[in-house]
Amino acid sequence: MGLPAIEVSDLSKRYVIEHESRHDNLRDTLHHTARKLWRRFRWGTGFQREEFWALKDLSFTVQPGEVVGIIGRNGAGKSTLLKILSRITEPTAGKITLRGRVASLLEVGTGFHPDLTGRENIYLNGAILGMRRAEIRRKFDEIVAFAEVEKFLDTPVKRYSSGMYVRLAFAVAAHLEPEILILDEVLAVGDAQFQNKCLGKIQDVARGQGRTVLFVSHNMAAVQRLCSRGIYLERGRMLHRGNVADVIDHYLATGSARDRDMNLRMTRSCSWLRPVKVDLLVASESRRSVKTGEALEIRLAYECTEPSRMPDGITVSFILYAAGQKVANFWSRAGHAAPLPIASSGTVSCIIPNWPFRSLPFTLEVHLAYRGDTLVEVPEALEFDSNDSDLFGTGVVPHHSEGIVLLRHSWRATGA
């Protein structure tokens, strides 16, 4: 075997988070700002800083022609890794060697301008992704055909439907011809049919044309379909790597173990009511992936130092996002007539008897409210995947492009 296409050794990336004390009036704010500026200019440092290692001592190699899936939960360091590989940000330590022309696609439609037409955006976006004008001109018709937007080429993209917009954006990127392609979660957008088409295109690029691909996704089905190898990242470290199916199994199995010491990140918090853990259970067992048709329990464990402050009980919202789209709100006021009583510690569970969704990545947002005031807000309380099952017992389910839910139903035929 020749030289690897990607060689990563002891890669680390540190971010510094600065804690600023709160200021309630303008004078304090100005005073603090002045002191901060002074300290920065004088010593190059601000106030208290907390270090955070997004990646720590990561090493791996990728051979030419390999398609590698990088999986891990939010905050595992996947995006940071891709940003460093794409040269957008610099590593704190370590070394990377890339052999071949690199193109990275961290977002679909980077640099699209809403006021420009489809045609103009193809050129602009192509140039931003590193294509030459002549190259774009050569592939122009192919891009337009792939995106299926012929009729709207001279319409500003702000008038496009979101589906058309995404199709056009992906089409430009799909026609890059790098030797190493870096893809971040680009399939989390668009309708199922187009996602499928994109996956097919990436597959062509990877298999047919023998390119090296690094692919990040929360969609395990996509990872499994595209990749031959997997790398599982967790809090900036590599936990597992190898055959993609093994890595995915490992990822699904270790999910709940990690959550025990997880700190829920809150965008709104309250000093006397604290969510401790949000868990997903199937048949009383903690899980990170569910199947269509299963009965689920979403369980929130909390601690409350002053239950007496909330004699009326609380309302809980579990808001469900599928691939970034809000799809449902399990709201205790709607699903349960009375507010839920609160104790010094306890759990609140929402039971969903028949999970309808097919293969999609989900996130759950949690809100806790008292008398209409939201006290606690946890945007990414839980992440899990859903997978297709043989719901109807026939061994057949419709294709993915035929919808995102499977609903139990029956058939009847009449006739003479």
Added chain:
Amino acid sequence: MSEIAEQPSAAPIDASPALVIEAGRSEKNYWSDLWRYRELMGFLAWRDIKVRYKQAALGVAWALFQPLIQTALLTFVFGKLAKMPDGGLPYFLLVLSGNLAWQLFAGAFNGASGSLVGNSHLISKVYFPRMVVPLSAVAVSLVDFGVTFALAVPIIAAFGLWPGWQLILLPVFVGLTLLIAIGAGLWITALTVRFRDFRFITPFLVQIGLFVTPVGFRTDNLPNWRDLLALNPLSAAVDGMRWCLLGGRTEIYWPGMVTAVAVTLALVFSGVWYFRKTERQFADII
């Protein structure tokens, strides 16, 4: 940790040299990379121009109104009210020629200063030499300059002052003006990424600049102030452009020109140095 079975290596690695990414490693190929991305620079400039006039009914006419009205106003204030010496030339033309240079600078400087923050969505998602962004903003102002210049020459001719051979030297002073704008713009745009305060400082600097640059008056009649004004490199650029446009009927103050070139070079080199030094962190802090 399992090691994977060997994969057939399908894509042969071509002869292109390996790219090495390391902490603190300044890219060896920065300037050739910048050259390679010149098309992107053009596309970004083209985008900015296109978008600016997209839904404006009067379109490019806007590029003319603003400088013309400003010229008329400055002529009134300096020529009529303050009665500054005109040295026998129509005051309107003195201001027009000076303002042409000033508008070029102000446009380029304003554009470059806000360019990084204005394109933060690109900075955080795609790699390219970051200097492409402020440079493309400068290119936009050059297009505006072309439009105003095309209007200014017939106006000057209509006053009966045909430009002479001096016009050939105009690109030199346009170049000087742009270099000043690039030097100052690189500083401000890199600083704005870290300290958004500079967004408030830029318009303020431009406002002050209009009065400490001889746009509304000519320096050859102000011997006492000349040397002080010469510290501002734009004075020389304005004087030079006026000299070119008015057919050598004004004077160039040579000691001032030498100072200006020195100050400009210092500004450009320090600007490039600071920009390159901070560039690698842009994506993390923008």
